Amino acid sequence: MKRFRVIFVSIVLGVVVATLSVGSMFYLSRYRASNEEQARLSLFAQRGLMRAQGTFNDIRSVLFTLNSLSVSPCTSEHIAVMRRLTSNTRSVDEIGYFEQGFLKCTSWGPTGERIKQTPADFVSEDGVKVTTRVLPLITKGNPLLASQYNAYNVLTVPERFSDVIVEEGIQLVIASDTGKIFSAQNAPDLHLAQKIISASHLITDSSVLYAVERSGGFVAVAIEPKRYLFQKLHEEDTLFLPIGILMAALVIGLMLFRMRNRLSPLDELIAAIKRHQLVVHYQPIIELASGRCIGAEALLRWQQPDGELLRPGLFIPLAEESDLIGDITGQVIDMVVRDLQSLLVKDHSFYVAINVSADDVKTGRGLDTIQRALADTGIGNHQILLEATERGFVDATSARLTLRRAKELGHMVAIDDFGTGYSSLSSLQRLPLDAVKIDRIFINTIGTNAPTSSVVSHIITMAKTLQLSIFAEGVETQSQADYLRQLKVEYGQGWLFSMAIPVGEFISYYLKNRELYPLESASPRDENSD
Ligand SMILES: Nc1nc2c(ncn2[C@@H]2O[C@@H]3COP(=O)(O)O[C@H]4[C@@H](O)[C@H](n5cnc6c(=O)[nH]c(N)nc65)O[C@@H]4COP(=O)(O)O[C@H]3[C@H]2O)c(=O)[nH]1
Numbered sequence: 001m002k003r004f005r006v007i008f009v010s011i012v013l014g015v016v017v018a019t020l021s022v023g024s025m026f027y028l029s030r031y032r033a034s035n036e037e038q039a040r041l042s043l044f045a046q047r048g049l050m051r052a053q054g055t056f057n058d059i060r061s062v063l064f065t066l067n068s069l070s071v072s073p074c075t076s077e078h079i080a081v082m083r084r085l086t087s088n089t090r091s092v093d094e095i096g097y098f099e100q101g102f103l104k105c106t107s108w109g110p111t112g113e114r115i116k117q118t119p120a121d122f123v124s125e126d127g128v129k130v131t132t133r134v135l136p137l138i139t140k141g142n143p144l145l146a147s148q149y150n151a152y153n154v155l156t157v158p159e160r161f162s163d164v165i166v167e168e169g170i171q172l173v174i175a176s177d178t179g180k181i182f183s184a185q186n187a188p189d190l191h192l193a194q195k196i197i198s199a200s201h202l203i204t205d206s207s208v209l210y211a212v213e214r215s216g217g218f219v220a221v222a223i224e225p226k227r228y229l230f231q232k233l234h235e236e237d238t239l240f241l242p243i244g245i246l247m248a249a250l251v252i253g254l255m256l257f258r259m260r261n262r263l264s265p266l267d268e269l270i271a272a273i274k275r276h277q278l279v280v281h282y283q284p285i286i287e288l289a290s291g292r293c294i295g296a297e298a299l300l301r302w303q304q305p306d307g308e309l310l311r312p313g314l315f316i317p318l319a320e321e322s323d324l325i326g327d328i329t330g331q332v333i334d335m336v337v338r339d340l341q342s343l344l345v346k347d348h349s350f351y352v353a354i355n356v357s358a359d360d361v362k363t364g365r366g367l368d369t370i371q372r373a374l375a376d377t378g379i380g381n382h383q384i385l386l387e388a389t390e391r392g393f394v395d396a397t398s399a400r401l402t403l404r405r406a407k408e409l410g411h412m413v414a415i416d417d418f419g420t421g422y423s424s425l426s427s428l429q430r431l432p433l434d435a436v437k438i439d440r441i442f443i444n445t446i447g448t449n450a451p452t453s454s455v456v457s458h459i460i461t462m463a464k465t466l467q468l469s470i471f472a473e474g475v476e477t478q479s480q481a482d483y484l485r486q487l488k489v490e491y492g493q494g495w496l497f498s499m500a501i502p503v504g505e506f507i508s509y510y511l512k513n514r515e516l517y518p519l520e521s522a523s524p525r526d527e528n529s530d
Pocket of ligand 1: 298300312313332356357387416417474475495499
């Protein structure tokens with residue numbers, strides 16, 4: 001279930017991260033491309049506006065010069081001045097002089113035709129009237145732009161208002177802020193340009209991008225078909241999408257790595273220790289002669305998120321291999337103190353057996369952990385019985401040191417699962433042990449014809465010879481209990497009495513048992529032994 005959840009969550013996260021990474025790069029490339037294009041268009045619009053204002057300034061200055069002349073109109077001297085100003089000013093292509101609203105002479109000379117002054121399309125702040133698309137009657141050329149001030153009229157080729165260098169694809173429109181178009185470059189859609197100029201907000205046209213610049217009555221609009229943006233986008237995409245894909249691959253790789261770690265049993269165990277998912281259940285230990293519950297064995301369980309409890313056989317070996325067992329022993333003793341402190345303090349003949357690992361025995365570290373946990377609790381050291389398997393005694397010298405110290409501190413020490421390893425009578429003799437726990441595989445054979453059925457009586461005899469207390473594990477039937485009682489085995493535990501149960505249930509069991517069998521006989525070692 002947990003495995004499925006980790007895989008599911010990792011896949012969902014992987015998809016989200018990949019989408020976000022590629023999506024954000026996709027968005028970034030679009031954002032950058034359109035920003036860059038917008039900045040480029042603004043630049044061209046600004047240049048166009050400057051050119052238009054520069055051209056108009058030239059025209060105005062010519063008009064003001066002409067108006068300040070004191071020569072007689074249309075004399076050869078007057079015409080010569082007009083001609084000189086025309087040829088010296090780039091923005092002026094022809095000058096005309098009007099009298100009573102009709103053209104009298106131009107920079108070409110006197111004119112015989114009756115040409116009327118044109119109505120203005122646009123009037124500048126200083127009174128210069130501009131008419132777009134005036135057909136020059138003298139030169140008969142393309143439509144020109146006429147700027148009038150009092151009696152003078154200057155004709156200008158409209159392109160002079162927009163002749164800046166623009167990049168391919170960019171269209172430029174120069175107009176008055178009332179929307180009269182003066183000049184354009186690269187054949188823009190004039191209808192669209194007018195819409196843009198007169199709009200007070202951005203207009204949405206899916207086919208173009210544009211920028212508008214306004215100043216001094218002039219407007220410049222730079223327009224670009226969106227396909228140029230797409231080209232730019234393509235360039236940005238080729239830069240940013242690989243980055244997005246790389247980022248996604250990196251994050252997904254990291255997640256896979258983490259997922260693999262989270263799925264590894266060792267990492268799961270480390271997380272369980274950190275999150276305090278290990279719990280202790282208690283199995284009553286019964287004095288066989290009286291039926292009294294005189295102690296309990298603390299047995300570890302790993303609580304899974306779905307409520308399932310894992311037995312220690314599935315994770316203790318891993319903890320032992322990976323050096324986590326010391327932490328586990330620490331948590332077990334802490335839990336025992338937390339769960340049973342008040343019971344242990346009230347009943348000093350009651351004791352709890354805890355399992356110590358081979359490593360705890362070898363290093364003696366477990367003893368320090370236990371001492372720290374018991375300090376100031378009111379629990380006596382004699383109330384903590386240490387169970388170590390035969391594997392803990394392989395290194396006899398360090399085992400002897402640890403056991404001796406344990407005994408000095410007042411703990412009882414039992415050899416667990418006796419008979420399943422290679423411990424011999426002689427090796428046991430040399431160790432300062434208090435008790436032997438006979439493994440349940442031997443108890444199982446009691447009353448059967450199994451070839452090992454006689455082993456139980458041999459172990460019992462041997463333990464008695466060594467003056468060790470005897471605990472029988474895995475007592476499941478009344479006949480097994482009767483047999484053990486006959487052979488004077490003092491203590492038993494097993495499903496006949498109770499399975500390992502959570503602390504609440506255990507305390508109820510203990511209280512009921514005490515009602516049935518009030519305290520009078522002694523535990524393997526009484527409380528004075530501390
Ligand atoms: N079939 C049957 N089984 C019975 C009966 N009565 C008790 N048992 C089971 O026999 C095992 C007795 O514990 P153990 O010999 O100390 O053997 C323990 C002990 O060596 C180790 N262990 C348990 N808790 C800890 C711990 O906190 N630290 C360390 N280092 N090892 C632990 O894990 C082993 C297995 O523990 P559990 O799975 O809890 O299994 C327990 C218990 O639940 C019975 O009548 N019938």
